[in-house]
Amino acid sequence: MSEVVVKAPQGHIEVKNFSLSYDSIEGPVEAVTDTQIHVKPGEFVSIVGPSGCGKSTLLNAVAGFLKPTTGIVTVDGEKVNGPSAERGMVFQQYSLFPWKTVRENVEFGLKMRGMPRSQRERAARTLLGLAGLEAFEKHYPEKLSGGMKQRVGIVRALATGPKVLLLDEPFGALDAQTRVIMQQILTNMWQRLKISVLFVTHDIDEAIFLSDRVYCMTARPGSIKAEIPIPLERPRQQSMMMSSEFLGLRRGLMSLIREESIKAMGGELNDMGMQGLNIELHGHSLADVI
Template sequence: MNTHNGGRGRIEVRDVGVMFESRGAAVIAVDGVSLTVEPGEFVSLIGPSGCGKSTLLNIVAGFVQPTSGETLLDGKLISRPGSDRGVVFQQYSLFPWLTVRKNVEFGLKMQGVPGSKRETSARTLLGLAGLLSFENHYPDQLSGGMKQRVGIVRALATSPQVLLMDEPFGALDAQTRVVMQEILTNIWQKFRLSVLFVTHDIDESIFLSDKIFVMTARPGRIKAEIQVDLPRPRKPEMTTTPEFVELTQRLRALIREESLSAMGGELKDGGLGGFGMEVGPSGVGAVM
C-alpha cells in the first residue's frame, strides 16, 4: 500500500558503490546498488551482517560518501546530513543531559523555533508515543523501549520527509520489539513518511514493509526485491497467516545462502550435517 504525502520523500539510490581500505587492500563493501523508495513507502533492507546495509543507510543519511554512484532525495543530491531526513539509530542516541522533552525539541531548537512553539510540538509528539508523563525525565531513567520511542519522535519533530532507521529495535527484547513494531506502523501511517528500515529480522521486515530489498553478503548487492502485499493496518495475528508464512520462508531461503557465504569458508547447504564443512587453504580470508 503506497500512501502518498504529496509526492515528497522519494529516495533514489543510483548505482552506488562503497570501497574502503583494509590492511593496504581495497575492500568493496557495497557494489552497484540501485533502489528507490517511493513517497510514503515503507521499505526494508535486509541481509546478513556485514553486507553493507547500514553503510547504505548512512549514505542516504549523509554520514558517508559513496565511492561511486549517487543518492538523491526528491531529485536533490544528498551530500551531508540534514533535518529533511530523520535518523533513528541502533544504539540509544538520546542526549543524556537533556530531559525527554528537550531531546524531542532539539531539532526545532537548532532551527531557531521559539521555545513555546517547540514545547507544544514536542508534547504533541510525546503524547502520540504515550510518553507525555515522562517529559521531564532524563534518558537514563527510561527503559530501552521508551528510549527508542523518544528517539523516533525526536527524529519526527523537524517534520522530515523520510525516516531512516538502522536496526532500531535490535537491542530490545522480543516482546518489546513486537509492540514497538506496532507503534512504528501507527506512526508511519499517521505521518505518511517514506521509511528506509535496516534490519536482519525477517518477520520484522515483512510485518512493517511494503517492499523488501534482500542484499547479498559482501560485496553488498541487491539480490532480490520482494513486494509485501499484506493488507494494512498490520496486526500481530497476521504473522500466522499462510501469506505471511510463505513470505517468511522465501526470505529465509534467500538470506540463508548469503549468511552461509558471509560466514566464510566453503560452507554449503547440506554440508552442515556432520559439521562437514570444507575450509580450504585460503579459508575465511578468501570470502571476506
C-alpha cells in the same frame, strides 16, 4: 501543531549505481557494490541481509554520513551531500542526549531550526502525547527503559518533519515482546505521518510485518539480490504473522538470506560443522544450498 505532524507526501529516495569502498593497506575493500534502490513517497521499505553485508553502510550513505565511491544518492531529485534534518535517523545504539530531558531531546531539532521556545515546547508535548510518553517529558533518558528510549528517539527524529525516516536496526537491542509493540507503534506513526521510511534490519519477520517492499542484500560486497513486494493488507495485526501468506513470504526471504549467510560464513563452516545446526533444507541437500 498541524505543520509539524502532517506533511505532504514527499521524500522520494533514489540510490543509483551505488558502490562504496574503504581504503585499507591491501587496497580498497568493497563494502557495497553496484546497488540501485528506491523508496517512493510514503512507502515503507526494508533492507535485510546477512550481517556485514553493507546494509548499514547503504543507510549511512542515504543519511549523508558516508560518501558513495561511485553513483549517487538523491532525495526528491536533490543530491545528498551530508547529514540534514530532512532525513531523520534512528540508531541501533540509544542516542538520546543524556543531559537533556525527554522533552528537551524532542525539542532539539526544532531548536536547531530556530523555533521559539514556547512553540517548540508545545510541539514536543503534542508529539510525546502521540507516542504515549507525555508522562515522561521531564525524565532524563537514563531513567527510561530501552523501548521507551527508542520511542523517544523515533519521536525526536520525526519532530522536525523530515521527508524521510531512516532506521538502522532500531529494535535490535530490545527484547522480543517490546520489539513487537515497537513495530506496532512505528507502523501507526508512519501511517499517520505518510512519511517515507527506509528500515534496516536482520529480522525477517520484522521486515515483512512492517514493509511495503523488502530488499534482500547479498553477502559482502553487498548488492541487491532480490526485491520482494509485500502485498499483505493494512492495517496489519500481529495475528497475520501466522497466516499462510505471511509464512510463504517468510519462507522465501529465509532461503534467500540463508544462502547469503552461508556464503558469508563459507570460510568458517564445513559440512561437519553444519550438521550440528538444524537447518531446514526444504528437500534440498546441503551441497545444493551452498
